[in-house]
Amino acid sequence: MQAPHKEHLYKLLVIGDLGVGKTSIIKRYVHQNFSSHYRATIGVDFALKVLHWDPETVVRLQLWDIAGQERFGNMTRVYYREAMGAFIVFDVTRPATFEAVAKWKNDLDSKLTLPNGKPVSVVLLANKCDQGKDVLMNNGLKMDQFCKEHGFVGWFETSAKKYVTYVYLCHVAVLHPSTRQHPSTRHLHQNSSFINYIVSTTCQHSMIAAVKRDTPSVCHFCSQEVYYLERRKI
Numbered sequence: 001m002q003a004p005h006k007e008h009l010y011k012l013l014v015i016g017d018l019g020v021g022k023t024s025i026i027k028r029y030v031h032q033n034f035s036s037h038y039r040a041t042i043g044v045d046f047a048l049k050v051l052h053w054d055p056e057t058v059v060r061l062q063l064w065d066i067a068g069q070e071r072f073g074n075m076t077r078v079y080y081r082e083a084m085g086a087f088i089v090f091d092v093t094r095p096a097t098f099e100a101v102a103k104w105k106n107d108l109d110s111k112l113t114l115p116n117g118k119p120v121s122v123v124l125l126a127n128k129c130d131q132g133k134d135v136l137m138n139n140g141l142k143m144d145q146f147c148k149e150h151g152f153v154g155w156f157e158t159s160a161k162k163y164v165t166y167v168y169l170c171h172v173a174v175l176h177p178s179t180r181q182h183p184s185t186r187h188l189h190q191n192s193s194f195i196n197y198i199v200s201t202t203c204q205h206s207m208i209a210a211v212k213r214d215t216p217s218v219c220h221f222c223s224q225e226v227y228y229l230e231r232r233k234i
């Protein structure tokens with residue numbers, strides 16, 4: 001007999017200032033490609049990533065790529081509606097885009113909450129790490145502190161140009177304990193194999209790996225030092 005088939009659809013937002021790499025991150029994640037040609041997003045764009053989570057479950061991630069120029073406009077309220085989680089992206093080569101992160105987070109929190117009134121889980125992405133400007137990245141503790149103060153579930157170094165690890169980032173956004181009360185993830189949280197899955201991806205450190213480094217880095221979830229951040233194929 002065929003196993004019961006369950007499908008889940010989750011809406012995830014990708015927001016941040018102009019040109020930080022939102023579209024590129026999504027393209028890398030969904031289509032496994034990268035272009036250095038810049039074309040500003042107008043309004044909003046969409047992409048769908050289908051994850052075969054286990055033999056019985058399919059998770060569809062609907063990624064909403066919101067134009068940086070929409071910053072704090074009235075339309076963001078419409079775009080944010082019913083999202084399960086979000087990524088806020090900044091460009092490590094442009095400090096002003098990091099300064100805008102708190103504003104994006106406030107905008108999001110003021111316009112979107114889960115049905116239980118709690119804020120949605122938000123992951124901070126420090127993009128363009130391939131550019132070698134790691135002023136912020138050398139300052140992991142400050143980043144951890146920043147995330148705590150502003151209510152991010154974690155932060156990750158990413159490069160849409162060179163590395164592919166976003167699958168895990170999306171898993172975190174959807175399945176972070178802060179989403180546990182959300183009716184649509186209850187099934188996932190109740191199913192222990194999912195929880196094991198999160199734990200294993202979290203504590204093998206694979207999902208935080210965006211850039212392979214020689215110097216130790218710290219897993220933002222289990223706090224262990226990681227010397228080699230593994231790159232995983234999707």
Ligand SMILES: Nc1nc2c(ncn2[C@@H]2O[C@H](COP(=O)(O)OP(=O)(O)OP(=O)(O)O)[C@@H](O)[C@H]2O)c(=O)[nH]1
Nearest residue numbers: 019020021022023024036038041068128159160161
């Ligand atoms: N080196 C490098 N360049 C990147 C990376 N990600 C994006 N870029 C480049 O940065 C530029 C802007 O990227 P987009 O993905 O269009 O940025 P966006 O945030 O979607 O921009 P808006 O749609 O205007 O809000 C493009 O030229 C990309 O090729 C990265 O990780 N590394």
